[in-house]
Amino acid sequence: MSKVSKKISAAPSWLGLTDDRLSFVFLPDRAETVRKIFELAIGGMGSYAIANYLDELKVPTFTRAINWDNTTIDSMLRNRATYGEHQPKSFAAGHKKGIPSGPPISGYYPAVVDKATFDAAQAARQQNLAHRGRKGNDLANIFGDLCSCAYCGSKVIFHRISNVQVLVCEQVLNDGACSRSAWTYKDFENTVLAFLAHPALLDQASYDLKAGLLDLVEEIKGLSSDEGRRYARRVNITVLLKRIVAGLLIHSAGNLSQPRHSSAQIRKDIAGRFLAIHLQEGPSYTCISIG
Template identity: 35%
Template sequence: MPVAHSYIRMSRPEQMRGDSLRRQTENARAWASKRGITIDETLRDIGVSAYRGKNRTSGALAAYLKMVEDGRVARGSYLIVESLDRLSREAVLETMPRFIDLINAGIVIVTLMDEQEYSKERLTADWTPLILSIAIMARAHEESQTKAKRILASWDKKIAAASEKLVTRRVPAWIEVTDGKMILVPKRAETVRRIFRETAAGSGRRAVVKRLNADKVPSFQGKDGWQESYVAKLMANRAVMGEFQAYRRDASGVRQPVGDPVEDYFPAVVTAAEFHAARLAVRSRTAAPGRRGEDVTNLFLGLAKCAACGATMRLENKGPRSAGHRYLFCSKAARQAGCTNDRRWSVTEIEPKVLSALRNADLKGFGREDDAGLDAAAAALTADLDDARVRRERLLALVEDGDVAAVQRYKDLGKRVAELEREVGKAREAADAAGSSPTWQERSRRLAALIRGMQEAVGDERRSIRTEIAQLLRITLARVTFGQHRIAGHYHDARLRYRPDRVVARPGEALAAYQVTLFDDAPVILDDADIAALEDADGEGSRPLPARWRR
């Protein structure tokens, strides 16, 4: 049985406080009552824009169009709207096909403002109402387009003056605006600093959120406590350093950065070093996901690899009855899948030896490329981006004059600009992270202090120390390889490539330059010359035994 579906749309939720909702609802009810038709008032898109078709792709209108397409709306039913611009404010070529599809499906579109009814029967007999509908669609799109241009122009002026005055009163949750000035909210600012401290020390999002909720720290969003998703967003939000980045939506509705970020716009809540330390910790955890256990049982989680085949070293924990009996062994050898490295390394025995060796290792020769090189790379990409933007602006005039060939070049340059913007962002982050990360010497000193503290710590303090030690290992080492007799640490370095089965140096580079022996218990191997030396030795004339180590 045909029914009348009343479709109500408002671009902003604030319009609910005005007269728009009452007007649309009462007019639709009056029309249905006059016709004696049952009305369905469930079709509502509140706070949904029609300029780029969001209501058509994901709103209540999208659900209605799907019902019509599936035949779940009876032919002869009515779709009541205040005006055609409630259905869409897209360009005519985008709007008209959907309008015709509804008409051909037997739906009668009713517009209350101008009292028009668009049905297949009427338009078949008289096509002139189509001209009116096209004009209304075109006017709606032009109005939205003009409004959008005005808003963008106003926004561009605000962005240009961002370094001197407040752009918008919408600020991060740890900041408030008082007398036109932005200031930090003390308790919230301290909460943000706590999150970054704990993350940089090696705690994952789950652990951070659990502690915040356990300590009854007020959440910045709602009353349901802290969520992992919010902490994840906070870790990527450069506003904590005081940086402001303007965004606008492109033609497809996707948010894109506009212009360069404005530094020192917001009051900074953490330093650049603290921000990048936490970001580095987050990235390093991706190599070792999962829970760490009550005592961070495996400090080498995500790092331990078999020296023979490259497979992950598996941890076997015998449990509380055999305290301390934890072993690392090659997962491939355990499955008898072709690896001959059957050495089982006792974690209790090797852990202090490896940490001691790492603490005392000479790290001066290891590390990232110099900061100047990273800064130069970011500067070069920025220059390319500026050049691409200039060339695209020059093409715009040709595009507006109708040059068909220029249109494709303009689109290609648009893609190149977007690609360069992403590359510049990554390059800047790499340079910032390199400049803010601790030196190898600082890491060694911190590791030594943590090892000393771990010897007497218990409970939560011990877990916290072991968490930070594991984090230091992950940001310092790319992997730790376990062989039959030798444990080696391979340091992060831009000149190395890390494959699943081995570490590969660039051509002309010696791989040994990027690794250090952390433990070795290989037996002495004597050759004929050594044996002869022993046989000839007598008393004080004996020579020291040559040390030959099997590798």
């Protein structure tokens, strides 16, 4: 941290000031909250989901507010002070919003995240905004964009067919050439989570994957035993899945070898449907529906 010779008027909300207002104070609890916010953003969570997550876990806000606000989280994620950078500004008379004056000063604030983490969060936010829109429900499909179609290679996306949530190939929705079949979302989620929580998988997992898998198993177990933290657990599972799973290749019509086009109704949950789970830096596994 650089020496600050004059009194500081304000600190970022996650830092404190010494009594003489000459230097910043690092607040470990708040720093930990900021790091969690970055971790969730990098895991694909939008600011609404992050706010709900912090509220459910009763993480104190940095103001007197009781609940977290998504705009606070958004501006924190964009704030370069999180990695210590300060942009001096000059203020024209009567204007509250300053204009940048001179080069940014690095190491001005105690950093709570590093620059690489900050950059990763910016990239994830851009992707998130492009895919879901601002208010999208990040938890309806915890697999995000990990799913693709075994027949045509298109993305398999979350969709509703007469009020039933399903996963279906994008080509099918566009009337393209692919099998007109869908996998009921709930059955798919149960199948994948049961597979990933199986003790045999942990035995085979590489050292790097083991820690993530152990966390995942814990969160999956908690889903049924700990109703009060269901939302936060689903957020954690979503973030962990992104870290553990490289891709899910879905055969929603079973052993069909050729994609085919038909104008028929989309059929749900065809017997013999299966998927291939490809783990990060690991092998692929074939997994059949448990439903």
